[in-house]
Amino acid sequence: MANISTLSLQDKVAVVYGGAGSLGAGVAKAYVEAGARVFLAGRTEATLKKAAAETGAEYDVLDARDEEAVEAHAASVVERAGRIDISLNLVSRGDLHGVPLTEISVEDYTRPVVQGITCQFITARAAARRMTAQGSGVILSLDSGSANGSPMMGGTAAADGAIDALIRQLAQELGPAGVRVCGIWTAGVTDTLTPEKLTAGGAPAMDEAAVQGIRAHLDSLRMTKRSPRIADIAALATFLASDAGVALTGTWVNATAGMFPS
Numbered sequence: 112m113a114n115i116s117t118l119s120l121q122d123k124v125a126v127v128y129g130g131a132g133s134l135g136a137g138v139a140k141a142y143v144e145a146g147a148r149v150f151l152a153g154r155t156e157a158t159l160k161k162a163a164a165e166t167g168a169e170y171d172v173l174d175a176r177d178e179e180a181v182e183a184h185a186a187s188v189v190e191r192a193g194r195i196d197i198s199l200n201l202v203s204r205g206d207l208h209g210v211p212l213t214e215i216s217v218e219d220y221t222r223p224v225v226q227g228i229t230c231q232f233i234t235a236r237a238a239a240r241r242m243t244a245q246g247s248g249v250i251l252s253l254d255s256g257s258a259n260g261s262p263m264m265g266g267t268a269a270a271d272g273a274i275d276a277l278i279r280q281l282a283q284e285l286g287p288a289g290v291r292v293c294g295i296w297t298a299g300v301t302d303t304l305t306p307e308k309l310t311a312g313g314a315p316a317m318d319e320a321a322v323q324g325i326r327a328h329l330d331s332l333r334m335t336k337r338s339p340r341i342a343d344i345a346a347l348a349t350f351l352a353s354d355a356g357v358a359l360t361g362t363w364v365n366a367t368a369g370m371f372p373s
Contacts, residue, residue, distance in 0.1 A: 123148070131153040142349060149169065255267060282360045
């Protein structure tokens with residue numbers, strides 16, 4: 112069994128794309144507390160600055176869908192910090208939920224697939240290029256685990272399936288260079304859910320009471336009757352990024368509390 116000291120991220124350098132969100136900030140805080148130097152990347156400076164102040168991370172304004180910008184940013188991180196040891200992509204894909212497939216537009220269905228796989232590929236590739244050169248590193252991703260299909264979830268299942276496949280393929284190609292690649296399935300992190308987030312992209316409006324109902328429904332679908340929280344996922348992301356997770360690559364960790372048995 113790995114010694115608890117292997118959970119340390121001391122002297123590691125991490126980049127968290129989409130780091131201004133509640134989950135990104137939660138993971139960044141855990142990484143900083145474990146000893147890592149963390150760079151948050153996102154498009155909105157105000158929210159990045161707030162998250163950085165709350166977590167002890169640094170931040171850079173960046174559109175993670177812009178491959179030239181991502182490459183330049185990765186080079187900049189290496190210049191400033193010497194290396195990149197951990198790359199985690201939590202960028203929003205523009206998923207639209209609550210609309211039947213027979214009614215959803217082609218654009219709304221395909222947007223999370225195209226935006227999701229494009230952004231994940233660009234950031235993972237940039238990290239992989241630096242990590243293979245240094246002979247080590249961990250690339251992480253996260254999705255809902257819906258690749259087998261979930262009703263009223265729009266293009267989420269297709270987007271998750273594409274990203275699931277990308278992570279497994281990257282792990283096969285990068286493993287010989289000492290780079291691990293893993294993902295986390297969550298099927299919803301309930302303390303990230305807000306009326307604003309759930310109605311983004313044109314979904315039907317809802318108030319806080321409706322959101323509470325969604326949280327309770329998600330809880331009811333779990334084997335444990337408790338959905339994962341930000342702190343739970345942050346702890347798991349820290350484990351995967353640390354030397355304690357050295358035996359894990361090419362796989363998705365099922366953190367759905369049993370919603371999707373594997």
